[in-house]
Amino acid sequence: MTSRRSFISKTILGGAAVAMSNPLMSMSAASYRRIIGANDRLNIAIAGLGRRVGAYYEPIAKKESNVRLLYLCDVMKSQREKALENVSELIDYKPALENDIRKVLDDKKVDILINATPDHWHAPGSVMAMKAGKHVYVEKPCSHNMNENELLVRAAKKYDKVVQMGNQQRSSQHTNKIITDIHNGVIGTPYKAVAFYTNSRGEVPVQKAAPVPEGLDWDLWQGPAVRRDYTDNTWDYNWHWYGWNYGTAEAGNNATHELDVARWALGVDFPHYAEVEGAKRQFEKDGWEMYDTMLATFKFKDDKIIQWDGKSRNGYDTYGAGRGTIIYGSEGSVFMDRTKYKLFDRTGQLVDSFDSNSNEAGTALGGGGALTTTHMINFFNTIRGKDKLTAPIDDASISMAMVHYTNMAYRVGKGFAIDDKSGKIKDAEAMKLWGREYASGWELTV
Numbered sequence: 001m002t003s004r005r006s007f008i009s010k011t012i013l014g015g016a017a018v019a020m021s022n023p024l025m026s027m028s029a030a031s032y033r034r035i036i037g038a039n040d041r042l043n044i045a046i047a048g049l050g051r052r053v054g055a056y057y058e059p060i061a062k063k064e065s066n067v068r069l070l071y072l073c074d075v076m077k078s079q080r081e082k083a084l085e086n087v088s089e090l091i092d093y094k095p096a097l098e099n100d101i102r103k104v105l106d107d108k109k110v111d112i113l114i115n116a117t118p119d120h121w122h123a124p125g126s127v128m129a130m131k132a133g134k135h136v137y138v139e140k141p142c143s144h145n146m147n148e149n150e151l152l153v154r155a156a157k158k159y160d161k162v163v164q165m166g167n168q169q170r171s172s173q174h175t176n177k178i179i180t181d182i183h184n185g186v187i188g189t190p191y192k193a194v195a196f197y198t199n200s201r202g203e204v205p206v207q208k209a210a211p212v213p214e215g216l217d218w219d220l221w222q223g224p225a226v227r228r229d230y231t232d233n234t235w236d237y238n239w240h241w242y243g244w245n246y247g248t249a250e251a252g253n254n255a256t257h258e259l260d261v262a263r264w265a266l267g268v269d270f271p272h273y274a275e276v277e278g279a280k281r282q283f284e285k286d287g288w289e290m291y292d293t294m295l296a297t298f299k300f301k302d303d304k305i306i307q308w309d310g311k312s313r314n315g316y317d318t319y320g321a322g323r324g325t326i327i328y329g330s331e332g333s334v335f336m337d338r339t340k341y342k343l344f345d346r347t348g349q350l351v352d353s354f355d356s357n358s359n360e361a362g363t364a365l366g367g368g369g370a371l372t373t374t375h376m377i378n379f380f381n382t383i384r385g386k387d388k389l390t391a392p393i394d395d396a397s398i399s400m401a402m403v404h405y406t407n408m409a410y411r412v413g414k415g416f417a418i419d420d421k422s423g424k425i426k427d428a429e430a431m432k433l434w435g436r437e438y439a440s441g442w443e444l445t446v
Contacts, residue, residue: 042380045071045104045134047125048116049083050236052139055369056114059376061090067112067380069095071104076235077215099217101125105132112383115139118239119253120246123148124224124444130159137379139166141252142396146404146423147435148444149397155446156393162383165396167260168375169338174356178334178341179265186343187329190266194326195258195308197250200315204241206287207231222246224442233287241288244411249290250312251406254323260391260399261325261336262306269398270423271298271306274405275415282313296406301420308406338371398423408433 044067046056060069072083072095080097088094098104105113105128113129115122115138123143126136136156142165143149156163169175182190210232212218218230225245239246240253247253263269278294294310309318319326324337332351335342343352358370381387401423408430409415416427425431438444 040066040384042067042111042383043070043109044068044112044114045073045107045110046083046114046116047073047101047104048118048121048139049074049076049079050116052116053083054086055372056116056376057087057090059373059380060087062373062377065377065380068093070107070110071096071098073098073101073104075099075217075221076213100220102128105129105134108133110134112137112380118221118246119248120144120225121223123152124442126152126163127155127444127446130155130161130163133159133161135162135379135383137164137166137376138393140256140400141248141403142393142400143404144248144252145434145436146401146408146425149400149404151444151446153394153397158446162379162389163393164375164379164382164389165391165393165400166372166375167257167391167396167399168371169257169261170264170390171375171378172338172356172358172371174341174354175261175336175338177354178336178343179261181343182265182327182329182334183267186332187327187334188331188346190327190329191304192328193262193266193306194319194328195255195262195306196319196325197254197258197308197310197312197323198315198318199254199312199322201292201313203283204238204287205233206285207234207242222439224438224444226437227439238287241290243289244407247290248403249407249410250292250310251294251296251308251403255294255296255308255310255406256400256403258323258325259306259308259402260396262308262327263399263402265325265327265334266300266304266306268300268304268306270401270420271300271405271418272420273299273415273417274402274409276406276409278310278410288313291410294406294410296402296409297415298402298405306402308402 044060046053049072059065060067072080074080084097104110111134113134113136115125115136117125119141122138122141126138129136143152208231210230212230216235221235234242276294276296278291280288280291281293292312296308298306321337324335327334331346333344339358340355342350345351378387378390382389411433412429416425416430418425
């Protein structure tokens with residue numbers, strides 16, 4: 001017994017000596033994880049903590065992501081507090097809460113900005129981040145207008161940063177598979193794509209003067225946008241429909257995704273012509289200020305065509321799903337969305353199908369799921385040099401241009417020709433909408 005007690009005592013003392021000489025052995029599990037793999041770790045800040053933020057928690061919390069969330073940033077106090085409460089269920093440390101994105105970008109420890117702010121902040125916030133040395137994951141739409149679209153691409157090249165847009169279907173295995181099949185001739189020559197979005201959004205309140213909600217930094221929320229007084233129901237979501245100072249209408253809000261898939265499948269870049277038929281057709285006297293019904297048509301070389309059929313507030317199920325893309329070819333057709341595809345021969349007979357049973361959200365607000373997680377991990381690993389972006393900004397911006405052409409054609413009330421090499425519009429009136437007016441001191445430069 002004496003010998004055994006002596007052995008245990010010596011073992012404990014010896015272990016203590018090793019622990020003192022090797023700090024890793026005396027650390028808590030959380031401290032240990034902060035050091036192991038630190039050379040490969042990416043530090044992240046999220047700006048914009050609204051409905052979309054929940055989609056980022058899973059990819060950030062995953063062990064294989066090897067990232068650390070340093071900041072949760074939002075101009076609304078309650079959003080910061082809610083995000084912290086929710087993400088704390090998945091991580092064992094506490095990110096800092098910050099109101100001002102500029103303070104976040106000043107922190108040299110931050111490697112990545114996830115930009116999930118409102119549309120008018122997407123390009124300005126992303127360019128600011130790149131200037132500060134950060135890589136950027138920017139939600140759709142990546143820009144508010146065509147000038148910002150070009151500046152975003154230019155900034156990524158100038159500052160040599162990895163920039164991925166949140167068009168997450170680019171990271172879908174089943175979509176990649178069927179589009180590869182299309183490119184290899186499974187439906188012959190693809191000639192037309194119909195991208196669609198169907199929803200039954202309700203009545204929107206008419207704007208009226210109201211006090212700024214408690215906890216909201218309204219001036220910073222407006223940021224680069226021309227200043228105006230606060231109106232009720234603006235900051236949280238209805239800014240999408242309250243004019244062009246902040247939002248990009250339903251085309252920017254949702255068409256971005258399916259137009260991108262359509263262009264990818266047809267193998268085209270800029271169109272040579274764009275025209276639209278659109279109007280506000282539901283709730284005539286409510287506060288919605290732009291189209292809620294849209295048919296946009298884009299013409300490409302080799303007689304290829306893409307249409308976007310957007311119905312924001314009429315839920316009739318035209319295509320058998322709330323959103324998706326149909327590709328027509330000389331020998332068959334393909335239906336695809338975020339979860340599945342169906343391949344038909346020229347007679348309309350189903351010849352192949354696949355359903356991933358993905359949990360990626362469709363038309364529900366916010367969303368998230370397997371595709372977003374895969375898309376973000378692809379972004380992380382590209383920064384590390386271990387992968388290649390599935391949605392690099394120079395390509396994603398071409399799909400984004402189709403959104404801007406849609407809105408510009410609607411606003412000027414006519415179609416226009418486009419230089420299919422540069423993307424420039426051959427119409428003087430439409431070109432007046434190429435950029436936007438900024439609040440003084442917020443002009444965007446690269």
